[in-house]
Amino acid sequence: MTEAVGSTSLVRLENVNKHFGTLHVLKDIDLDIARGEVVVAIGPSGAGKSTLCRVINRLETIDSGTITFDGKSLAVEGRALAQLRSEVGMVFQSFNLFAHKTILENVTLGPIRVRKIARDQAEKRGMELLERVGIASQAEKYPAQLSGGQQQRVAIARALAMDPKMILFDEPTSALDPEMVQEVLDVMISLARDGMTMLVVTHEMGFARRAANRVVFMADGAVVEQNTPDEFFTNPGTDRARDFLSKILTH
Amino acid sequence: MGALVEEFPVILGAFWLTVRLTLASAVAALVLGTVLAAMRVSPFAVLRGVATAYVNTLRNTPLTLVIVFCGLGLGLVLDVSFSESLSTNYLWLSIIGLSAYTAAFVCEAIRSGINTVPVGQAEAARALGLTFTQNLRFIVLPQAFRAIIAPLGSLLIALTKNTTVAAAIGVAEASLTMKSLFERHQDSVVAIFFGFALAFLVLTLPTGLFFGWLSRRLKVAR
Numbered sequence: 001m002t003e004a005v006g007s008t009s010l011v012r013l014e015n016v017n018k019h020f021g022t023l024h025v026l027k028d029i030d031l032d033i034a035r036g037e038v039v040v041a042i043g044p045s046g047a048g049k050s051t052l053c054r055v056i057n058r059l060e061t062i063d064s065g066t067i068t069f070d071g072k073s074l075a076v077e078g079r080a081l082a083q084l085r086s087e088v089g090m091v092f093q094s095f096n097l098f099a100h101k102t103i104l105e106n107v108t109l110g111p112i113r114v115r116k117i118a119r120d121q122a123e124k125r126g127m128e129l130l131e132r133v134g135i136a137s138q139a140e141k142y143p144a145q146l147s148g149g150q151q152q153r154v155a156i157a158r159a160l161a162m163d164p165k166m167i168l169f170d171e172p173t174s175a176l177d178p179e180m181v182q183e184v185l186d187v188m189i190s191l192a193r194d195g196m197t198m199l200v201v202t203h204e205m206g207f208a209r210r211a212a213n214r215v216v217f218m219a220d221g222a223v224v225e226q227n228t229p230d231e232f233f234t235n236p237g238t239d240r241a242r243d244f245l246s247k248i249l250t251h
Numbered sequence: 252m253g254a255l256v257e258e259f260p261v262i263l264g265a266f267w268l269t270v271r272l273t274l275a276s277a278v279a280a281l282v283l284g285t286v287l288a289a290m291r292v293s294p295f296a297v298l299r300g301v302a303t304a305y306v307n308t309l310r311n312t313p314l315t316l317v318i319v320f321c322g323l324g325l326g327l328v329l330d331v332s333f334s335e336s337l338s339t340n341y342l343w344l345s346i347i348g349l350s351a352y353t354a355a356f357v358c359e360a361i362r363s364g365i366n367t368v369p370v371g372q373a374e375a376a377r378a379l380g381l382t383f384t385q386n387l388r389f390i391v392l393p394q395a396f397r398a399i400i401a402p403l404g405s406l407l408i409a410l411t412k413n414t415t416v417a418a419a420i421g422v423a424e425a426s427l428t429m430k431s432l433f434e435r436h437q438d439s440v441v442a443i444f445f446g447f448a449l450a451f452l453v454l455t456l457p458t459g460l461f462f463g464w465l466s467r468r469l470k471v472a473r
Contacts (some may be wrong), residue, residue, distance in 0.1 A: 057378055077294075079382065086380025096375035098469045100394050110379035113389060144472035155375075162379060 016065035027221040040208040043218035049201040089159030089167035095151040097143035104139040129157040149180025164195040254439035272471030273413040279350035284357025309355035321348035322420030345417035348430035404462025
């Protein structure tokens with residue numbers, strides 16, 4: 001059904017359930033993401049896409065089911081959990097750059113404090129990554145001095161600095177002014193081309209078509225259907241998906 | 252005025268003691284208050300409980316009682332001793348009392364500072380793999396402190412004035428010295444009183460101004 005990218009799965013969710021109070025936000029989720037695969041999660045708001053993203057590095061806990069990452073069951077707390085998180089990059093809707101640190105410090109903090117890499121080495125690598133996302137000239141500035149698009153590109157560089165096995169993108173362009181969306185998507189597309197494993201929650205259908213191996217359509221906390229972008233957009237298999245697509249693709 | 256000039260070295264010595272009391276207690280209160288605040292936001296219920304009980308007890312007990320407890324309870328009954336010299340010993344005991352008391356307020360100030368740091372900051376740090384302590388140390392507390400510099404300044408001013416309570420256990424800081432000068436110069440009571448009041452202003456006014464300036468300078472732009 002899906003285009004095979006890597007042979008082994010990097011993340012596997014089995015029968016995952018999650019409630020917020022009485023709200024059942026994740027319903028029996030089964031999902032495999034292979035190494036090097038780019039999965040886009042789309043669906044109406046409240047479908048559980050962001051929660052799906054956040055349970056993978058345990059920013060949200062789950063009520064039942066299992067999640068394995070790189071062959072190991074997800075640690076519950078402590079150093080083992082911190083270790084897992086250091087291997088899974090995360091890019092947030094609201095960037096969440098450390099407000100009291102410079103751009104370069106934002107990118108080097110993780111490598112220095114978590115990976116225990118020497119400062120000069122971390123800074124050299126940090127500058128390379130800022131170069132890659134086109135922000136090297138702003139390295140000494142503070143996050144509030146940058147535009148949203150620039151901040152989000154720094155956030156991607158910050159995630160990359162940890163050499164993660166995967167990056168989670170939780171609506172990375174939803175808080176951006178329209179003219180800044182493309183610069184962030186360009187960085188993400190180049191990452192996808194370089195073989196990074198990605199789970200992207202987004203409303204950017206253009207990105208899904210150009211970079212995704214698979215589209216996962218969610219509604220009301222469940223995975224309703226999943227398919228290649230081409231198949232999904234031209235020939236959705238469920239009424240729910242057809243209805244959603246008709247609302248966002250008509251204009 | 253004559254009495255003030257005549258006793259100037261005594262007064263200076265007394266205020267020097269006030270300054271030392273203030274600074275030593277401030278440093279200790281800041282350290283203890285930070286530890287307490289970290290405990291109050293920690294994931295361990297026991298630590299949270301201990302810190303909460305501490306804050307509630309110390310914050311709601313009159314300082315005079317705390318100081319007297321330190322002097323009599325610790326000093327005389329439990330025989331806690333820091334020095335052969337009785338006056339040095341009571342000085343240390345009063346520092347313990349002042350810092351234990353002030354730490355409760357510092358803790359609450361830091362906790363309100365932590366509440367000003369957006370959740371996303373700690374979340375991003377967790378997502379990078381920082382541990383709880385690293386998260387506090389590198390991300391949350393530095394931003395929390397910058398948000399509460401002005402209130403910390405107010406606490407320091409309060410502490411400066413609160414050192415006068417150490418007189419209760421015989422520490423010869425400014426207020427106790429003032430009292431003994433009253434006795435020696437009964438004709439100049441008003442002048443001595445205003446002299447001491449002015450000297451306190453000289454200590455506390457710049458503190459307030461400095462902390463106000465510092466808080467504007469270190470404010471985190473969001």
